[in-house]
Amino acid sequence: MIWINFPAYALAALVAWSLALAMNRLSRVRGNTLIANGLVGVGLAVMATFVVTLWLSLDRPPIRTLGETRLWYSIFLAGIGFVIYLRWRHKWFLEYSLGMAGLFLLVNLAHPETYDKTLMPALQSPWFVPHVVVYIFAYALLAGSSLVAIKGIWENRLGRFQPSTLALADNLVYVGFAFLTFGLLFGALWAKEAWGHYWTWDPKETWAFLTWIAYLLYIHHRHHKPAEHRLHLWLLGLSFVVLLVAWFGVNYLPTAQYSVHTYTN
C-alpha cells in the first residue's frame, strides 16, 4: 500500500546528498568538489527516477496529494540549490537547500501515503501538470529566497550583514514571482474549463492571491527603499509564511470546508 520502494529511493538520495555536503565542507581540493557535485547529481537522478516510476505505476501524474507535492518540492529545491551553487558558488545555499530537500523527504518517510490511483474528474485536465509543477517550482525558488532572508536576519543580528546577500534573494524572488504568476494564471484559465469561472475566491485561491501580493509588496518596497534591509528581510520571511498557508495551512482554516481544492477526502 505504501509508495513503491520509496524508503529505498529516499535513503539513497539522502545518503548521496549527505556525503556530498560532508565532502564539500571538509575539503577544499578541487577533485573532491567534482565528486561532491556528482553525488548531488546522483541524488537528484535517484529522486527523478522515483517520480517517473511512481507516475507510471499510478497511471496519473503524482501531484495530487500533499505528500506528492512535497516530493516534487524536494527535487526542485535540491535542483535550484545546485544550479545556484554552480553559478554563484554560494556553498551555504547548497547546504541549506539540500538540507531542506532532505527534510521534506524525511517528512514523507515519516508519513507514508496510501497507494491511491484515484484522480477526480475535475483534475483530469491538460492544465493539471503545468499548473502544479509551475507552482511547486515557484515555491521552491521562493523557499530559497526565504533561506537567504533567514541568513540575512541572523547576520544582521550579529552586525555583519552584507547588502549583496539581498541581491541573491532578489534574483530568486524575481524568477519565483514570474513562476508564481504563471501558476496563478494557469489556475484561472483551468478553473474556467473545469468549474465555469476563472476566479471564485475559493479559500485556496484567496491564499494563493495573498501569497502573490506578499511578494508583490516585497518587490515594490525593495524598489522604493533599497536601503531598508531589515524590513526587506522580514518581509521575505513573512511572505514565505503566507506561502506555506496557501500550500497546506489553508486545509486547517475554518474556510477549508468550502474549498474545492481539498482533494484528499
Added chain:
Amino acid sequence: MEHKEAPMWERPWSFAESFVVGAGLVLVGFSLEWANGLARMAELSWPANLQAILIFAMLVAVNFAVFRHRPWTLWLMSVPAAIASIVAFTFMALLMGLVPQGAAMSEPWRRLGMDSLTSSWPFGLTMLYLLATLLTVTLKRSFPFRWRNLGFILNHLGLWVAITAGAVGSADLQRLSMVVEEGKGPVWYADDGKQIFEMPLAIELLDFEIEEYVPKIAFMDVATGELLEPQNQHLFSADTALRAEILGWSLRVLEFLPTSGRMGETFFNINDFGSAAAARVLARHADGRQVEGWVGAGNALNPYHPLRLDERHALLMLPPEAKEFRSKVSIFTASGERLDTTVRVNQPVVAEGWSVYQLSYDETYGRWSAISVLELVRDPWLPVVYTGIYMMFAGALYMLWLGKGMKISPAEGDAKPEQARQGQSEQA
C-alpha cells in the same frame, strides 16, 4: 516612518498618509454597508458597468493629463500609495480567506456584509483605490513611451484590465444549473437557485455515462460506526492484485464484483439496475485468527454489507469514486439547429453564447444515475479578462527574461538612501 521627518498630510504624502487613506476607505465602506439601503457595488449590470468603468478611467486619465505634476497625482503614482492600496485591498481579501463566504452568520456580521464581501462597499472602494494607483502609474510609464518600460506596462495594465473587467463583469455573469433526465425530452429552463430562466437553447439527455475506480475498503470502529482515519493508512483499494497490512491484519481481496446481487451472506455477479460493488476478502491476523467473507458497497437501493473482523473492527466498502462522467446530449438552438455532442468535466460545450458544463449527477445512485446536472455559463466580459491575463503572461515572461529587473546595485542602493526616500520625485 515618514512622519518623524514631516508632519502628517504635509506634502509630499508618503506611507502614513497612504495607509490612512486605505484604512479610511475600509471604514467608510463598512459604514455604508451598515447603513444598508444603498445598492451594493457589484450590482451595476450592462451597460451601466461599462459606463461606470469608462467614467472612472477617463477621470484618472484626465487627472493625469491635466494635473500630472500636482501633489495628489504625484502621490497616486508613488510607491507608498501603491503599497497602501495593495495592502488595503489585500486586507479585504484576507478577510475573505478567513471568514467563510456565503455561510450563515449572526446579524451584526451579516449587516456588515461579512458573508458576501466580494459585493461589499469596503471591497469595492479599496479596489477603486488600487485601480486608481495602478492606472496612474501605468500612464506615467506610458507617456512618453519607452521600450524598456514595456514589461512594466504589460504587468500593470494587464492586472488593471483583468481586475476591472472581472469586477464590473461579475454583474453580467450568469451561472445557471439545468437538470436533465434520460428519456424525459429536452429541457429549456435553468435556474440560479433563486429564479428560473427560459433559455435560448434546449438540452435533451440521451445517455449519462460514468466510469468508476475500484472502490476502497475501510476499517470501521464497530462501537461508534466511524471510519478509522479514512485519509490515512486504514484504507485499501479492493484490487485483487494488492495486499494490505493494517492493524495487524493481512488483507487480500480474493474476488471483486463491480456490480453484484446478494443472496444470504454471499454475493454473485449481476448487472441489474441499482446493483452495487462487492468483494470477497481474506483477512489473517498475526495472532492466527482468520476471517473470510463478503463486503458490499451500498447505494440508494442497497444497504451496506460490512464484514466483521473482531469485536472492535469491521471492514466497510466505500462508494466507488468517479473516474469520468459524461452526458451525451442533443442541444437545440432557437435558430432551429441541432447539435449532438458529449459534455465532460473539463470539456464544456459552447452553444448560443452559453458554455455548457458537466457539473454533477445523482450521487446516491452513482453509476445508475439517470439524471445529469449541467451548468450553463454566460460571461460576456470573458474576452476582456483574458486580454488582461495574457498581458500579464507576457509581462511575467519579460520578467523572466530580464531576471532581476531592478538595476540598483547593492552599493548604489546603499549610497543614496536620501534620494530614495523622496519617493515622489523618484523617476524609475
